[in-house]
Amino acid sequence: MSAAGTEPNAAIAPRRSVTVRVPATTANLGPGFDTLGLALSLYDELVVTVRDQPGVAVEVIGVGAGIVPTDETSLVAKAIAYTFAAYSQPMPGLDIVARNSIPHGRGLGSSGAAIVSGIMAAKGLLDGIVDLDSSALLALATALEGHPDNVAPALFGGLTIAWTTDAGPQHKKLIVHRGVSPLIAVPEGTMSTELARSLRPTSVPHEDAIFNVSRSALLIAALIQSPELLLAATEDKLHQSYRAAAMPETESLILELRARGLPAVVSGAGPSILVLCSDPAQRLLAAELVAAHVGTPWQSLLLAVDFKGATVTLHPVDNAA
Numbered sequence: 001m002s003a004a005g006t007e008p009n010a011a012i013a014p015r016r017s018v019t020v021r022v023p024a025t026t027a028n029l030g031p032g033f034d035t036l037g038l039a040l041s042l043y044d045e046l047v048v049t050v051r052d053q054p055g056v057a058v059e060v061i062g063v064g065a066g067i068v069p070t071d072e073t074s075l076v077a078k079a080i081a082y083t084f085a086a087y088s089q090p091m092p093g094l095d096i097v098a099r100n101s102i103p104h105g106r107g108l109g110s111s112g113a114a115i116v117s118g119i120m121a122a123k124g125l126l127d128g129i130v131d132l133d134s135s136a137l138l139a140l141a142t143a144l145e146g147h148p149d150n151v152a153p154a155l156f157g158g159l160t161i162a163w164t165t166d167a168g169p170q171h172k173k174l175i176v177h178r179g180v181s182p183l184i185a186v187p188e189g190t191m192s193t194e195l196a197r198s199l200r201p202t203s204v205p206h207e208d209a210i211f212n213v214s215r216s217a218l219l220i221a222a223l224i225q226s227p228e229l230l231l232a233a234t235e236d237k238l239h240q241s242y243r244a245a246a247m248p249e250t251e252s253l254i255l256e257l258r259a260r261g262l263p264a265v266v267s268g269a270g271p272s273i274l275v276l277c278s279d280p281a282q283r284l285l286a287a288e289l290v291a292a293h294v295g296t297p298w299q300s301l302l303l304a305v306d307f308k309g310a311t312v313t314l315h316p317v318d319n320a321a
């Protein structure tokens with residue numbers, strides 16, 4: 001990470017405080033493995049305040065309370081420390097209060113959101129000392145997450161296409177057609193992204209690659225212009241079938257929804273399901289089918305597309321709590 005133009009060891013005002021808000025994300029969207037992502041109207045919010053004592057104290061309210069670490073080993077704190085280190089800035093002592101709504105281990109980008117929260121908090125805390133532009137934010141977040149498809153929409157909102165070059169990760173943000181009505185079906189169980197990624201094949205048949213190239217291209221058209229094409233555009237042969245045995249309930253419900261004409265796919269690495277409905281009426285049908293599904297219980301979240309992405313608000317030093 002280039003720290004050119006920054007001033008090493010510049011002091012951060014004590015009691016400086018920032019509020020960060022980061023959306024949930026759904027990645028892959030069917031054929032766009034490790035490439036496509038969508039930001040959703042479900043948020044984690046945290047307040048980070050510089051304190052006199054060294055170290056980090058995290059209070060978690062909501063999802064993850066009593067489970068995630070509450071010291072410098074928390075993912076948010078690690079992302080803050082990583083960003084400070086990338087710009088040769090000394091890590092201050094921090095109090096963090098996190099109000100989390102994004103379910104963990106369900107394929108809704110909770111780890112990406114934690115990483116982006118930390119990086120955006122660091123951006124706010126370093127305001128006036130280091131200028132973190134969108135390229136730097138995406139590079140930092142991708143380095144920590146390992147792939148860009150969740151962190152790009154978490155940072156920038158909307159529908160994102162992400163790709164990597166020798167110069168680092170890149171993204172293009174697109175505005176989704178207003179008819180597109182996402183539904184997320186969340187099961188009780190979790191899925192480890194690490195396990196899901198270990199199930200990827202080392203190579204795929206050329207015809208499967210062509211299949212996904214065509215569906216990915218079609219999916220962009222469907223999402224921004226022609227939602228009626230979403231069922232055909234969400235077909236995939238690169239990842240879902242390889243992971244299906246690890247989440248049989250997910251596969252079973254997806255097959256049921258798709259048989260009824262609903263564009264259902266695994267959300268990220270699963271086990272949640274994303275249904276990219278083409279209008280609100282189709283989404284109501286999807287919610288009814290999810291509720292009537294026999295087997296493990298599913299919770300339906302009827303969400304909007306978030307167009308804003310992550311935000312950081314810097315509080316006046318004098319007013320910081």
Ligand code: HSE
Nearest residue numbers: 027033034193268269
């Ligand atoms: N593209 C990623 C995967 C998203 O499916 O493994 C989950 O982190």
